[in-house]
Amino acid sequence: MKLPLQPYKGARDFYPEDKRKQDYMFSVLKDTVTSFGYEEYNAPILEPLELYLAKSGEEIVNEQTYTFTDRGGRQVAIRPEMTPTVSRMVASKRQELAYPLRWFSIPNLWRYERPQRGRYREHWQLNVDLFGVNSNQAEIELITIASCIYKAFKATPDMFLIKINNRAMMDFIFNNYLNLSIEQTYSLAKLIDKRAKLDKVTFLDALDNLLTPKQKEAGVSEKLIDVLSVKSIDDIPKEIKLHESFTKVTESIKACNEAGINNIVFDINLMRGFDYYNGIVFEIFDTHPDNNRSMMGGGRYDGLVGLFGVEPIPTVGFGLGDATLSNFLELHNLVPNIKSETDLYLIPLGDSLNQTQKIANSLREKNINVALDLSDSNKKIGDKINIAAKKQIKYILVIGEQELKTKHFKLKDINSSEEYTGSLEKITEHILKNRSL
Amino acid sequence: MKLPLQPYKGARDFYPEDKRKQDYMFSVLKDTVTSFGYEEYNAPILEPLELYLAKSGEEIVNEQTYTFTDRGGRQVAIRPEMTPTVSRMVASKRQELAYPLRWFSIPNLWRYERPQRGRYREHWQLNVDLFGVNSNQAEIELITIASCIYKAFKATPDMFLIKINNRAMMDFIFNNYLNLSIEQTYSLAKLIDKRAKLDKVTFLDALDNLLTPKQKEAGVSEKLIDVLSVKSIDDIPKEIKLHESFTKVTESIKACNEAGINNIVFDINLMRGFDYYNGIVFEIFDTHPDNNRSMMGGGRYDGLVGLFGVEPIPTVGFGLGDATLSNFLELHNLVPNIKSETDLYLIPLGDSLNQTQKIANSLREKNINVALDLSDSNKKIGDKINIAAKKQIKYILVIGEQELKTKHFKLKDINSSEEYTGSLEKITEHILKNRSL
Numbered sequence: 001m002k003l004p005l006q007p008y009k010g011a012r013d014f015y016p017e018d019k020r021k022q023d024y025m026f027s028v029l030k031d032t033v034t035s036f037g038y039e040e041y042n043a044p045i046l047e048p049l050e051l052y053l054a055k056s057g058e059e060i061v062n063e064q065t066y067t068f069t070d071r072g073g074r075q076v077a078i079r080p081e082m083t084p085t086v087s088r089m090v091a092s093k094r095q096e097l098a099y100p101l102r103w104f105s106i107p108n109l110w111r112y113e114r115p116q117r118g119r120y121r122e123h124w125q126l127n128v129d130l131f132g133v134n135s136n137q138a139e140i141e142l143i144t145i146a147s148c149i150y151k152a153f154k155a156t157p158d159m160f161l162i163k164i165n166n167r168a169m170m171d172f173i174f175n176n177y178l179n180l181s182i183e184q185t186y187s188l189a190k191l192i193d194k195r196a197k198l199d200k201v202t203f204l205d206a207l208d209n210l211l212t213p214k215q216k217e218a219g220v221s222e223k224l225i226d227v228l229s230v231k232s233i234d235d236i237p238k239e240i241k242l243h244e245s246f247t248k249v250t251e252s253i254k255a256c257n258e259a260g261i262n263n264i265v266f267d268i269n270l271m272r273g274f275d276y277y278n279g280i281v282f283e284i285f286d287t288h289p290d291n292n293r294s295m296m297g298g299g300r301y302d303g304l305v306g307l308f309g310v311e312p313i314p315t316v317g318f319g320l321g322d323a324t325l326s327n328f329l330e331l332h333n334l335v336p337n338i339k340s341e342t343d344l345y346l347i348p349l350g351d352s353l354n355q356t357q358k359i360a361n362s363l364r365e366k367n368i369n370v371a372l373d374l375s376d377s378n379k380k381i382g383d384k385i386n387i388a389a390k391k392q393i394k395y396i397l398v399i400g401e402q403e404l405k406t407k408h409f410k411l412k413d414i415n416s417s418e419e420y421t422g423s424l425e426k427i428t429e430h431i432l433k434n435r436s437l
Numbered sequence: 438m439k440l441p442l443q444p445y446k447g448a449r450d451f452y453p454e455d456k457r458k459q460d461y462m463f464s465v466l467k468d469t470v471t472s473f474g475y476e477e478y479n480a481p482i483l484e485p486l487e488l489y490l491a492k493s494g495e496e497i498v499n500e501q502t503y504t505f506t507d508r509g510g511r512q513v514a515i516r517p518e519m520t521p522t523v524s525r526m527v528a529s530k531r532q533e534l535a536y537p538l539r540w541f542s543i544p545n546l547w548r549y550e551r552p553q554r555g556r557y558r559e560h561w562q563l564n565v566d567l568f569g570v571n572s573n574q575a576e577i578e579l580i581t582i583a584s585c586i587y588k589a590f591k592a593t594p595d596m597f598l599i600k601i602n603n604r605a606m607m608d609f610i611f612n613n614y615l616n617l618s619i620e621q622t623y624s625l626a627k628l629i630d631k632r633a634k635l636d637k638v639t640f641l642d643a644l645d646n647l648l649t650p651k652q653k654e655a656g657v658s659e660k661l662i663d664v665l666s667v668k669s670i671d672d673i674p675k676e677i678k679l680h681e682s683f684t685k686v687t688e689s690i691k692a693c694n695e696a697g698i699n700n701i702v703f704d705i706n707l708m709r710g711f712d713y714y715n716g717i718v719f720e721i722f723d724t725h726p727d728n729n730r731s732m733m734g735g736g737r738y739d740g741l742v743g744l745f746g747v748e749p750i751p752t753v754g755f756g757l758g759d760a761t762l763s764n765f766l767e768l769h770n771l772v773p774n775i776k777s778e779t780d781l782y783l784i785p786l787g788d789s790l791n792q793t794q795k796i797a798n799s800l801r802e803k804n805i806n807v808a809l810d811l812s813d814s815n816k817k818i819g820d821k822i823n824i825a826a827k828k829q830i831k832y833i834l835v836i837g838e839q840e841l842k843t844k845h846f847k848l849k850d851i852n853s854s855e856e857y858t859g860s861l862e863k864i865t866e867h868i869l870k871n872r873s874l
Contacts (some may be wrong), residue, residue: 002744002745002746003487003488003491003521003525003528003744003745003746004485004487004488004525004745005525005528005529005745005746006529007480007481007484007525008481008483008484008485008511008513009509009511011481011483012480012481013478013479013480013481013526013529014478014479014480015478015526015530016476016477016478016540018478019476019477019478019479020476020477022479023477034778034779034806035801035804035805035806035807036801036806036807036808036809037779037782037806037807037808037809037830038808039453039456039457039777039778039779039828040453040456040457040460041450041451041452041453041455041456042450042451042456042459043444043450043451044444044445044448044449044450044558044559045482045515045545045559046445046448046503046515046547046559047444047445048441048445050440050441051440051441054440066483066505066507068503068505068506069505070503070549071549072446072549074445074446076445078482078483078515084440088440088441088442088444089450089452091440091442092442092443092450093452098823098824098827098828099812099824100808100810100811100812100824102808103453108482110483112507112508112509122481122482122483130811132811132812133811133812135811137790137811138811141809141811259794307439307440308439308440308441308442309439309440309442340476341471341476342471342474342476345474353574354695357696361696364472364473367472368472369471369472369473369474370472370473370474371473371474371537371539372473372474372578373537374537374567374569374570374572374574374575374578375536375537375569375570386535387535387536387537390535391476391535393474
C-alpha cells in the first residue's frame with residue numbers, strides 16, 4: 001500500500017518558505033493590534049455544534065461546517081468561525097473581566113466548500129473584538145485598526161476601499177419604510193447579501209417571490225430597488241435619514257475622515273453573512289481589478305454574549321483571512337524577501353567534526369543560529385555548499401585542520417560570494433552586525 | 438435555549454494570561470531549535486485516515502483518534518501526532534529538498550482519552566525532526582537540543598533525566614537471543630511499553646500467555662525477565678553486547694557525556710508506543726516526585742518516508758508536549774512573571790477624547806502599545822485605573838484639559854505607585870527604557 005502524498009483536499013501544507021511568509025503576515029497583524037492594546041487568546045478547534053446553530057446563519061452550519069459525533073456521543077463541530085467561541089469565553093467570565101476588553105486571535109477555521117483561488121477549506125483568520133463599548137468609538141477604533149494593518153504592510157490607501165453600512169438601518173428600511181414582516185426582512189437580508197453573485201433577472205425573480213401580491217401592487221419592489229440603488233449617502237430618503245442608525249453611519253465616516261482615513265464609502269448593499277450583526281457593518285475590498293473582492297469584514301453584534309445566559313455586552317469585531325491577504329500582498333508587490341532564520345551553515349572537513357560542534361555551540365551562545373553539516377563526509381565541498389544555498393542560508397564557514405590550527409576563519413556570503421576573514425570573535429561580530437541590517 | 442459556557446470536554450480555553458504563558462513556552466522552544474538551524478513548517482489538522490493506519494500503532498488509531506467521514510465521503514482524522522504528516526511532506530518533495538533537513542513544528546494534536554492532570558484531548562507538541570543523517574550524530578544532536586530546551590527554561594540537570602534504549606537491540610534480544618517469532622516480538626514490545634502501568638502479576642500473566650509451552654519449558658520467561666532487570670548497561674549479556682545496536686547506545690551516551698550532558702541513563706524497558714521506531718529511542722523524565730513521568734520522547738524511524746512510495750530517508754525525531762512541560766515548570770518554580778504586552782492605559786477626562794486619541798497614535802508610532810480607555814465617561818477615575826490594574830498594564834496616563842494645556846504629563850506605575858512627570862517625549866523615553874529592563 002502506498003500512502004497519499006497530498007494534503008487533505010482544499011487545505012495547505014506549509015513548507016518552511018511558506019511558513020516564513022505566513023509568520024511575516026501574522027507578525028505584522030499581531031504587532032498592529034497589540035499596539036492598540038489588544039491581548040491574544042485561543043480556544044479548542046472543536047466546539048459543541050449547538051454553539052453555531054443559534055446565530056451563524058443556516059448555510060454556514062448546514063452546508064459548510066465540519067460536524068461529527070464523537071466517541072462519547074457528543075455532536076461537535078470544527079470551528080467555522082471564531083465569534084461564537086470568543087463570545088462563549090467572555091460570557092464564561094462575564095463578571096471577572098475588565099471592560100473595555102480588547103482581544104484578538106489568529107485561529108485556523110474550517111469550511112467545507114469548493115476550493116478556489118483565495119478560498120481554502122482551512123484558513124487562518126485574524127479576529128479582533130472590542131467588548132463593552134456602546135458608543136461609535138468602538139466601530140471607529142476597529143476600522144482604524146483595519147486601516148493601520150494594510151498600512152503596516154506598506155499598502156497605500158488607493159489599494160483598498162472600506163465600505164460601511166448599518167444593519168439596524170436596513171432593518172428600519174425593511175420593517176418601517178417598506179412595512180415588511182420579520183420573516184420577509186430575514187429572507188431579504190440574505191438575498192441582498194448574495195446579490196453580487198446573482199444576475200439581475202434572478203435577483204428580481206427572488207425579490208418577487210418574497211413579496212405578497214398586495215405589496216407588489218403597492219409598488220414595494222420598485223421602492224426597495226430605488227433605495228438599494230442610491231450611490232451617495234446624501235440620496236437616502238429623508239425619513240430614513242431621521243433614524244439614529246443613519247446618523248451612526250455618517251458620524252463614523254466623519255470620524256474616520258478626521259483621522260485621515262479617506263478611502264471609506266457608504267454601501268447600502270453591504271449586509272454581511274452572519275445573522276448576529278445588529279449595527280454598523282464594514283468590509284474592506286481590494287481595488288486591484290484581478291482581486292476585486294472582500295478581504296475582511298466585521299460589525300457590531302451586541303446580542304451574542306447574552307445568548308449564554310448572562311447580561312449582554314456591546315461588542316464590535318472583525319475577521320481578516322490569511323488567503324485573501326496573501327493574494328492582496330502578491331498582486332500589489334508587497335511581499336518582502338524573507339530570509340532563512342538560520343544565519344550560518346558550518347561545514348566540518350576531515351576529522352574536525354567534534355571541534356566544529358564545539359564552535360557551533362559557542363556561536364549559538366552568542367545568539368547566532370547555526371546548522372551543522374552532517375551530510376556524508378565523502379561528499380564534495382561544492383555539493384555541501386549547495387545544500388546551504390538551497391536552504392537560503394546567508395553564510396557558510398568551512399572548518400578543517402588548517403582553520404583549527406591557525407584560529408583564522410573564512411566566512412563566505414553565499415549570495416554575494418564576498419569573503420570575510422578573521423578570528424571567531426570577528427566573524428561573530430560580522431554576522432550579528434549584518435543580520436540587523 | 439442557553440448555550441454552553443464550557444469548552445469541549447478535555448480541551449482548554451486560553452484566556453490572555455494563559456496565552457501569554459503558552460507564548461513564553463513556545464518562544465523558548467522556538468528560539469532553541471532555531472539556534473540549531475531548524476526551520477518551521479505546518480500542515481492541515483485534518484489528514485486522510487489511512488495515514489495513521491500504517492504505523493501509528495493500533496491503540497492510538499482505533500481507540501484514541503478523532504475520525505469521521507467528510508461530506509464528500511472521505512475518511513479523515515484530526516491528527517493525533519505529527520510524524521506521519523511530516524513524513525508525507527518530505528516524501529512529497531523527496532528530490533527537491535536539501536539534506537540534512539532540519540524541521541520543526543508546534544502543532545495542536547487531538548486524542549480521545551480520559552482527561553487527567555497533564556493530559557488533555559487537545560494539546561500542543563513541539564516536533565523536531567532531522568532527515569538524511571545515518572550516523573549517530575543525528576540522535577546526539579536531538580538529545581542535545583532536548584537538553585538545551587530544559588536549560589533554556591533555567592532547569593538544572595538534576596530536575597530531569599534522559600533515558601535511552603535501542604529498539605533494534607530489543608528486536609535482536611527478542612528474535613535472536615530469545616528466539617521469539619515476529620508476532621511475539623510485536624506483542625512483547627507493546628507489553629513492555631505498558632509495563633510501568635501494570636502490577637507484577639498482571640505483567641507475568643500476560644508474558645505467560647505470549648509464550649508457547651515449549652518456550653516456557655526452555656526458560657524463555659526467566660531469561661527475558663533477567664535481561665529486563667539489568668540496572669546497568671554493563672550487565673547486558675555478552676552476546677547482546679556484540680550487536681551493533683548495543684554499540685550505538687554506548688556511543689551515544691559517551692558523546693552526550695563528552696558534550697557535558699551527564700543526566701542520561703540506559704533503560705532497557707524504554708520502548709516508546711509508536712510502531713515506526715527502528716533504532717535508538719529516548720525519553721526525558723521529570724525527577725520531581727510529584728510529576729515523575731515522561732515529558733518528551735523520540736527516536737529513529739528510518740522507514741516512514743519510504744511508505745509513501747519514494748526512497749526511504751534516515752530520520753530521527755522527537756515530540757515534546759505543552760501540558761507536561763507546563764507542569765514541570767510550575768513544580769520547579771520556573772515560570773517567570775509575564776507582563777501584559779500593553780505598555781500604557783490612556784484615560785481621557787472631560788472633552789479630551791479626540792486629543793487623547795491623537796496622543797495614543799503618536800505613541801504607537803514610537804512602538805509603545807497603548808490601550809485607550811473607552812469606558813463610560815461618568816465612571817470614577819479610580820474605577821478607570823482599576824481597569825488597567827486588572828489587565829496587568831504597567832503604566833497609566835490620565836489626560837485632561839490641564840495636561841493638554843500645559844503639555845506636562847504625569848505617568849503612573851500601577852504596581853509601585855511611582856510617578857514620573859514630564860513632556861510627552863520624556864514619558865515616551867521613560868516607558869521604552871523601562872520596558873527593556
